[in-house]
Amino acid sequence: MLNLLQVFSTGLGLAGYYALVAVGFALIFATLRIFHVAHGTVFMTAGYAFFGLHRLAGLHIALAAACALAIAALVGLLIDKIIYGPVLKRGGGMFSVFIASLGVSLIFESGFLVWSKGVVSVARAELLDIFIVGDVVLRRFDFFILAIVALAYGALYLWLHRTSTGLAIRGLTDNSELSAIVGVEVAKTRNAIFLVASSLAGLAGVLTAYDTGMTPASGVQTLFIGVVAVILGGTRNILLGAIVGAAALGMLTAFAGYFFPEWISFSIFAMMIILIIFRPQGLLG
Amino acid sequence: MLEVSGLDIAYGAFEVLHGVNLVVAERRIVGLFGHNGAGKSSLLKGVYGVLPVRAGKVRFFGQEITNQRPFRQAERGIRFVPQEGNVFPNLSVEDNLRMGALRLSGDAAARAARFAEVYETFPILRERRDARARVLSGGERQMLAISIALMTRPRLLLLDEPSAGLAPILVQRLFEMIVSIRDRFGMAVLLVEQNVNEALRIADDVCVLEEGRFVYAGPASEKDLIVRRLWRLEKG
Numbered sequence: 001m002l003n004l005l006q007v008f009s010t011g012l013g014l015a016g017y018y019a020l021v022a023v024g025f026a027l028i029f030a031t032l033r034i035f036h037v038a039h040g041t042v043f044m045t046a047g048y049a050f051f052g053l054h055r056l057a058g059l060h061i062a063l064a065a066a067c068a069l070a071i072a073a074l075v076g077l078l079i080d081k082i083i084y085g086p087v088l089k090r091g092g093g094m095f096s097v098f099i100a101s102l103g104v105s106l107i108f109e110s111g112f113l114v115w116s117k118g119v120v121s122v123a124r125a126e127l128l129d130i131f132i133v134g135d136v137v138l139r140r141f142d143f144f145i146l147a148i149v150a151l152a153y154g155a156l157y158l159w160l161h162r163t164s165t166g167l168a169i170r171g172l173t174d175n176s177e178l179s180a181i182v183g184v185e186v187a188k189t190r191n192a193i194f195l196v197a198s199s200l201a202g203l204a205g206v207l208t209a210y211d212t213g214m215t216p217a218s219g220v221q222t223l224f225i226g227v228v229a230v231i232l233g234g235t236r237n238i239l240l241g242a243i244v245g246a247a248a249l250g251m252l253t254a255f256a257g258y259f260f261p262e263w264i265s266f267s268i269f270a271m272m273i274i275l276i277i278f279r280p281q282g283l284l285g
Numbered sequence: 286m287l288e289v290s291g292l293d294i295a296y297g298a299f300e301v302l303h304g305v306n307l308v309v310a311e312r313r314i315v316g317l318f319g320h321n322g323a324g325k326s327s328l329l330k331g332v333y334g335v336l337p338v339r340a341g342k343v344r345f346f347g348q349e350i351t352n353q354r355p356f357r358q359a360e361r362g363i364r365f366v367p368q369e370g371n372v373f374p375n376l377s378v379e380d381n382l383r384m385g386a387l388r389l390s391g392d393a394a395a396r397a398a399r400f401a402e403v404y405e406t407f408p409i410l411r412e413r414r415d416a417r418a419r420v421l422s423g424g425e426r427q428m429l430a431i432s433i434a435l436m437t438r439p440r441l442l443l444l445d446e447p448s449a450g451l452a453p454i455l456v457q458r459l460f461e462m463i464v465s466i467r468d469r470f471g472m473a474v475l476l477v478e479q480n481v482n483e484a485l486r487i488a489d490d491v492c493v494l495e496e497g498r499f500v501y502a503g504p505a506s507e508k509d510l511i512v513r514r515l516w517r518l519e520k521g
Contacts, residue, residue: 164387171384174373181335181365182433183356183388236375 005136007258008251013142015250016149020204021226022233023156023242024197030235031172031193033094037101038079040223041108042198046072046205047214048112051120061122069202076198077191079104105220113216121213145207152200157239165192173238225249228272234282241284248283286311286473287332287363287441292341294324294331301327302497304341307475309441309490314467314474316488316505318481318515323494325477326368329443332475333358333365345441359388364434368445368477371430374419378410378429381418385433403432406466424455428462435470442474448483456480460487481515 021043028036049071054064083100092100129140160166168189171179180186204222208214229249233241249268256267275282287309294302301324309315317325330336332343334355343351345361355365373381382403386396404411407428413421418429427447434442447463448456464487467474478484485491491511493501501514 167380167383168387170376170380171373174375175370178367178370178373179384181333181355181367182384183359183437184384185356 003135005134007254009136009138009142010257011251011254012247013139013145013250014253015247016142016145017204017208017222018225018229018249019149019243019246020152020200020207021222022229022246023153023239024200025223025226026230026233026235026238026242027169027193027197029230030238031169031176032190033176034080034084035094035098035101036197037098037220037223038083038104038108039076039197039201039226040219040221041105042072042076042079043201043205043208043222044112044214044216044219045075045108046202047209047218048116048120050206050209051122051214054122055120065206068206069199072202072205073195073199076201077194080190080194105223109216109219112214116214116216119213119215120209122210123213124210141211145211148203148207152203153239153243156196156200159196160239165189169193173235225253225268228268230282231272231275232283234284236282236284241282244284245282286346287475288342288344289328289332290342290344292328292331292343293339294327294336295339300339300497302331302494305494305497305499307492307499307502309473309475311440311473312467312471313489314463314476314487315490315492316481316484317475317477317492317494318484318511319494320515321479322496324497325494326445328494329365329445329475329477333363333443335365356388359437359439360390362437362440363443364437364439364441365443366430366434366445366447368447368449372418372421372426372433375417377415377417378421379414381429381433382410382414382436385436389437399436399438402438403435406435406469407432423451424458427451427459431462431466435466438470438472440472442472444474444476446477446479448478448480456483460484463487481512485511 021039025036025039028034028039046068050064050068053059053067054061059067083104084097087096087100126141130137131140132138160170168179168184171184172189205214208218229245230242231245232248233243233245235241252267252271253264256264289305289307292302292305293300305328307328317328319325327336331338334353334357338352342349345363350358350361373384376384382400386399389396389399409425410429410432413425418426421429431447444463448459451459460483463474463476476484476488485505485508488505491501491503491505492499493511493514501511
């Protein structure tokens with residue numbers, strides 16, 4: 001029998017990961033017009049760092065997770081400082097930055113492949129902690145993810161709407177030239193954007209490494225799912241767009257996985273193309 | 286208060302200003318005229334640090350401020366209102382003003398005083414403070430654009446063609462408004478305008494540019510001379 005509720009709950013769990021990656025990508029894209037492919041790299045770096053620190057170095061799991069987050073934030077910031085900054089300074093446009101970002105992403109991918117030779121996973125017995133409601137199997141871990149996403153989004157909302165850095169970011173999204181004219185310190189705001197967005201990707205990376213494990217290809221895969229989520233939701237309203245896009249995509253993935261599992265990627269990208277043709281401003285825009 | 290000397294500005298190899306001199310005295314409204322492409326907007330952008338200055342000096346109250354970034358100029362008491370894209374269309378009117386106040390030093394009370402001052406000057410903005418800027422009428426949007434700049438109580442306001450796109454009846458009101466905010470806030474205004482006849486009514490001094498060179502500077506009362514200069518330019 002078709003168990004819609006089961007598919008729905010699986011989709012919701014997936015949506016949580018997508019939302020964390022998508023919102024950071026959206027934040028960077030909407031404010032700085034950078035197509036940050038290496039956002040997936042940051043996500044993956046956090047996962048591998050978490051694995052290395054916890055499994056190999058034997059650090060306590062919470063401490064390892066915190067360090068992995070910090071490493072992700074730093075890697076994101078450094079990619080901007082060392083790669084994008086100089087490219088832009090030499091007159092490179094959006095496309096040059098995109099290519100540079102793709103390069104960074106491929107370098108990290110090969111690096112992790114050499115280092116890990118495949119999948120790494122931090123998974124532990126707690127993941128088996130499930131409960132059954134009616135005929136739906138729920139994982140406690142999925143609730144944990146959704147709680148974390150809710151907390152992260154709440155914090156982001158307060159940051160964007162209650163602080164002057166947040167105001168500057170909303171201004172940059174809306175009219176970046178005027179933002180510089182009225183006195184936004186673009187370089188400083190940029191650092192804040194990269195740190196926050198990369199921490200969120202890092203959070204998703206740590207959770208993924210714990211849950212399903214990381215492969216060297218996870219970075220690019222996850223990034224493109226985040227990108228499609230952002231295209232779905234639009235960037236007019238960064239938070240709402242990312243969460244709506246991620247939820248829609250989570251559901252799509254879960255349903256596709258249930259009915260025709262070989263066609264998951266096809267469904268995601270077919271949906272993206274249809275949307276770009278018929279509603280380029282996103283579902284909400 | 287503002288002294289520009291020997292200013293050169295170029296876009297790549299294309300020079301738009303060559304050796305321009307300009308002085309703006311306190312509380313004066315200075316009209317900057319010249320036909321399209323004469324380099325009027327570039328001059329404002331160069332002073333404010335939006336465009337890099339290749340040679341020459343910009344001084345504000347005797348201090349050199351050439352090529353400093355816009356947020357420094359804002360802190361120092363200069364504000365620039367561009368001709369286009371001069372509001373944040375998807376932010377509320379109040380958030381637009383908050384953006385304007387980002388460089389305001391001082392405590393919450395000082396901030397509240399600035400808001401009160403701007404809302405008193407333009408009551409319509411208080412009424413519409415929760416509306417997104419893009420739903421404002423042309424006149425309201427221009428008020429908001431200028432108010433964003435007023436939030437830091439600048440000593441010098443650089444206005445780039447504020448009358449562009451406004452209906453003729455509004456143009457006259459806009460110029461009256463510029464005089465009244467000058468009187469109320471006690472600042473100097475450097476005004477780039479195509480609408481020379483209207484602008485001459487409120488300008489104290491005038492500077493005329495021709496193809497990036499400075500061709501006239503003097504009191505606005507020499508109206509015939511100024512108009513003749515511009516007329517010759519238009520003919521030529």
